[in-house]
Amino acid sequence: MTSADTQETGQGLPRHVAIIMDGNGRWAKQRRLPRPLGHREGVKSLRRVVQHGIDRGLEAMTLFAFSSENWRRPALEVKLLMELFSVVLRSEIKRLMDNNARLRFIGDRSAFSSRLCESMRLAEETTGRNTGMTLVIAANYGGRWDIAQAARRAALDVVAGRLAAEDITAETLSPYMSLADLPEPDLFIRTGGEERISNFLLWQMAYTEFYFTECLWPDFDEAALDTAMLSFAGRQRRFGRTGDQVEQRGGA
Ligand code: IPE
Ligand code: IPE
Ligand code: MG
Numbered sequence: 001m002t003s004a005d006t007q008e009t010g011q012g013l014p015r016h017v018a019i020i021m022d023g024n025g026r027w028a029k030q031r032r033l034p035r036p037l038g039h040r041e042g043v044k045s046l047r048r049v050v051q052h053g054i055d056r057g058l059e060a061m062t063l064f065a066f067s068s069e070n071w072r073r074p075a076l077e078v079k080l081l082m083e084l085f086s087v088v089l090r091s092e093i094k095r096l097m098d099n100n101a102r103l104r105f106i107g108d109r110s111a112f113s114s115r116l117c118e119s120m121r122l123a124e125e126t127t128g129r130n131t132g133m134t135l136v137i138a139a140n141y142g143g144r145w146d147i148a149q150a151a152r153r154a155a156l157d158v159v160a161g162r163l164a165a166e167d168i169t170a171e172t173l174s175p176y177m178s179l180a181d182l183p184e185p186d187l188f189i190r191t192g193g194e195e196r197i198s199n200f201l202l203w204q205m206a207y208t209e210f211y212f213t214e215c216l217w218p219d220f221d222e223a224a225l226d227t228a229m230l231s232f233a234g235r236q237r238r239f240g241r242t243g244d245q246v247e248q249r250g251g252a
Pocket of ligand 2 (some may be wrong): 003020021022023064066067070194196236
């Protein structure tokens, strides 16, 4: 079975898992703790899940850390999330290096402080030559922003004469999107019980398998990731074809 067939029959491991890490606030509230403690606990889950993804041999994992809409939260919570982001950024580099993992960020960086931008750039540079799993952190990311930035850059190429307007198709626009050099997410997981996409990877998840769990992010662990991946393994991905067609291709 070729890797393309494996991807189409939905068997085996996903190559790329994308996760909305939701439920930190409710986890804290249930314990009558302040929301920031939920976020701090969420960082522990993040470490566990990233390590497990690496150990399971995933090619890529994309985690939604802060959405373009999360600026609407109380200023104090935003400030604490930014602080947590910088602290975790600094502390995780060594662990990622030890695991030969690459770190990358997607999202609009223009809203971040120059100090944070520099830490992000340095982290990408330091881990950039690693050849293991790519960990992507979506920070100030929005799926609509992504499509708009791709359209803007394509338009600039049209103006510069590098691209003809009439040649713009889904295929020619794809390379301008974030994550264009990675396989598209095979499996999307959202913890915390909400069943929505909240402006995450709108373009890239056109054919991704969705998995929702009530489990709050701080409670999500290695076994929970395995359960999600097992659910994925049992699905038939048809990409528009009939089930019979997929079975024939898979068995060929
Ligand atoms: C997700 O947890 C973390 C971020 C959005 C940064 P929430 O903070 O959204 O947790 P709930 O949804 O309020 O429980
Ligand atoms: C999505 O969670 C964003 C992140 C986990 C970073 P939210 O908690 O912000 O999503 P909504 O507002 O409930 O849709
Ligand atoms: Mg939430």
